[in-house]
Amino acid sequence: MGKWDANKKLKRDSLLNTSLELFTSQGINQTSISDIVKKAGVAKGTFYLYFKDKYDIRNRLIARKSNQLFSSAYLALQKEHISSAEDKVIFMMKHILLELQEDSKLLALIYKDLSWGLFKEAVTNFSDDEDNDFLAIIETMFEDSPVKYKDHEVMMFLITEMVSSSGYSSIIYKQPMALEDLLPEMEMAVRGIMKSYEIH
Amino acid sequence: MGKWDANKKLKRDSLLNTSLELFTSQGINQTSISDIVKKAGVAKGTFYLYFKDKYDIRNRLIARKSNQLFSSAYLALQKEHISSAEDKVIFMMKHILLELQEDSKLLALIYKDLSWGLFKEAVTNFSDDEDNDFLAIIETMFEDSPVKYKDHEVMMFLITEMVSSSGYSSIIYKQPMALEDLLPEMEMAVRGIMKSYEIH
């Protein structure tokens, strides 16, 4: 990569980082492209050389950040000695939620307007090759498990929706209760779901 | 009721109905107040006599429609002869989801930007007295059940989040599958959750 290309990537990265900062601190709707380029120190026209609009940038940020969250949780998981898939899922759920609690502004960004469809598309299309692919991670986890689950993809979808949706409510609005109080409840519910999916 | 009061209600209702139509057909962000009043056939200033801004109108629509959905499901439930709380929850879940599938634009409106907090606030503050109070409905259901559940409020919160969130994904994006295929899966998950909350 020549100096020239490095410079190119510099501007692009600056726009990405600045956008994350602004989106999380003041919301995406309250952030104009003017704000972004001013803070990033590039010209307005330059923005359009790299991104279509601010929602394009948001999608890329979602992919990047989501993967980071999963990777971080997976790394932590490997340091533990947890064998059952059920416990692994619980562990990762807690790890991710606690991390999001520390960075609730990020949660607001990646959850707002986020859907399973957009999410998968984002991860598929926008993730840079350097990041881990968390879809594969999940797959491996179930392959290694002695207990088998029917439709484990759908099961994980349902669990993900429940956890993310109620976690969002809990962290952002403290509704119906704070995260620390909701976590045991979520754990019980997740185990309930997984139990009902077990193949005997 | 004088000629004026009747006229007042007419204009207000016209604005509400028009807003619902526009919000569901083109999205709330793409709907301007100009659009609303033009279609409603009233002057721009009239809008501000009745509503603070378009989000005020949206909140009132969410409350009204949510209550209607629950009421409709509850009415249908009473015509059936279902005794267990578990089956009742499953029945209402299916009823509401199938209704939303028929009116997916409405789903998009009442789900977008909707949180448990906003939802409860909306139902509490904006619901007109003529509508049924569905929070009371749920409460009664558990009181009548022979099987008891611990923390049934939290349990219902988790179920609601899972069902609405994954139902939204399924209906709007057909992700990860169409609703008819997802329903049995959701049923299994819901039963799993409720089983884990049973008090023996």
Added chain:
Amino acid sequence: MGKWDANKKLKRDSLLNTSLELFTSQGINQTSISDIVKKAGVAKGTFYLYFKDKYDIRNRLIARKSNQLFSSAYLALQKEHISSAEDKVIFMMKHILLELQEDSKLLALIYKDLSWGLFKEAVTNFSDDEDNDFLAIIETMFEDSPVKYKDHEVMMFLITEMVSSSGYSSIIYKQPMALEDLLPEMEMAVRGIMKSYEIH
């Protein structure tokens, strides 16, 4: 005056007093007719039964208040034993300025957009018969004076313009200095003007 007429006058006075309050507290441009009628407790349409617009009300307030200022100063003057016209003018100037300093919001109202022409017109057209006519007061003062002045009307005009204009600047903006420091300077200037108008 019947009860009915009394009621009429009540609404009119309420509008006048409320306007004065709002004009002085938040400025005439920042005061809408809505504000006035809401605070006055009358209907919007009622405003137009008594006044053309808010500038109409302002003109009437200017006339009323200006006359009150002069009358008050004249009453105080009569309690002193001042013989020379020069000293009388100085006395009244100080009295009025000190009163305005206490009520600088009023000063802002009656000075802004105030011109000699509007002022005379206001006093002539809008002053209620119950108030004193200060133009006559001035006239009498010069008739009683042993020292005579040529063109004393113009002289008074020039003095009034200088005193009001620089007094306004001093009271409102403390420019070029506070009123207490400016008063001796103004006195010197006024005496200088009057000296040059003396008839020997």
Added chain:
Amino acid sequence: MGKWDANKKLKRDSLLNTSLELFTSQGINQTSISDIVKKAGVAKGTFYLYFKDKYDIRNRLIARKSNQLFSSAYLALQKEHISSAEDKVIFMMKHILLELQEDSKLLALIYKDLSWGLFKEAVTNFSDDEDNDFLAIIETMFEDSPVKYKDHEVMMFLITEMVSSSGYSSIIYKQPMALEDLLPEMEMAVRGIMKSYEIH
């Protein structure tokens, strides 16, 4: 200067000139930003690239025009052979008033809402370096004078207030008389003031 910089100055100047024209012909309150940009032939957004609002433009116009008036009077003064400060002040007063009489719309603009404070601020902050600094001009005049005056700054303030205020009334409303008749009176008053400030 590149093609762009030239264009920039062109647009800015066009806005300034157009504003002056509209402000003087129909008043600043009756002039909307829409009016200005339409007449100037630029887009609405362009206005906000150069000015904060129309009052920002007015302040700049006041500073520019005030300086021009003083400079013009000073240039004319230098062609005469007037030695005494008193005569110099009288000469400049007349010169400026006569010029304003020719351009009474300009007078209306720079006098309305004008205060000594705003005036000094405007001259200090908004005057372009190319214009003369008339505050220095006045200072020099008194330094060169053999007759000395105490507090000549305050004296000039009082004279300025009197002259501008009564000149405005005379030119705009012909009240209490036309300028040509008022000028000798003002001269007498000014000489009276200055006499009373002389140091013997």
Added chain:
DNA sequence: TATGAATGAGGGTTCATTCAT
């Protein structure tokens, strides 16, 4: 590739005025 001045449609909001009641 990079710039940033210029655009102008469109946004939300206010408010003096009217007129049916």
Added chain:
DNA sequence: CATGAATGAACCCTCATTCAT
């Protein structure tokens, strides 16, 4: 006389997008 709901023109201002440099 009195009301106040309704009006709709007019306001200011933002901002995504373009394009000559």
